Amino acid sequence: MLPVELRSLDRALAAYLQSDQALPLSFPIAGLLNLMATRVNPLAVNGVHLSPFARLTYAEKAKAFKLIEKTDSDLIELLDVHFPEPLKASVSGLLKFVGGALIEFATFGAYGEFAVYDQATRTLKSRPVGWDLTGYQPDGPVEGWDDFIGYYQGRTEVQD
Numbered sequence: 001m002l003p004v005e006l007r008s009l010d011r012a013l014a015a016y017l018q019s020d021q022a023l024p025l026s027f028p029i030a031g032l033l034n035l036m037a038t039r040v041n042p043l044a045v046n047g048v049h050l051s052p053f054a055r056l057t058y059a060e061k062a063k064a065f066k067l068i069e070k071t072d073s074d075l076i077e078l079l080d081v082h083f084p085e086p087l088k089a090s091v092s093g094l095l096k097f098v099g100g101a102l103i104e105f106a107t108f109g110a111y112g113e114f115a116v117y118d119q120a121t122r123t124l125k126s127r128p129v130g131w132d133l134t135g136y137q138p139d140g141p142v143e144g145w146d147d148f149i150g151y152y153q154g155r156t157e158v159q160d
Helices: 004-018 026-040 058-069 074-082 085-111 129-134
Strands: none
Touching: 004 026, 026 058, 026 085, 058 085, 085 129
């Protein structure tokens, strides 16, 4: 007998697959992360958090991402076998991309200026955390390098 959460997830997945509407990427990506979490640590199915991936240690999460990105992973092999011909390389290629992109997007969000950017004034409300963590521009916003202010190397026009 499946736990209540898994039965709900199973019904939601069946409804999505029977629908002709676009499937939000968050749904299959969350499923993929949780599937890989259970491969890395089968005990991750039980715990305080609902998501098995959330129950992993950082080292185990890194192993889960490694499984997603591996070109010879069992999951990619399974996808290549069961999808019709025009989609085979696309689906497995997308899966490999997702593994890296999730880490890159999260890093960009954490190290970017978006959290302290004031859209109304188009200025930063405070110093971004990523700037402190990386030692970037200790004295404020970038004003540009002398070589790139105005025309580069005194040039005033471009010729072929």
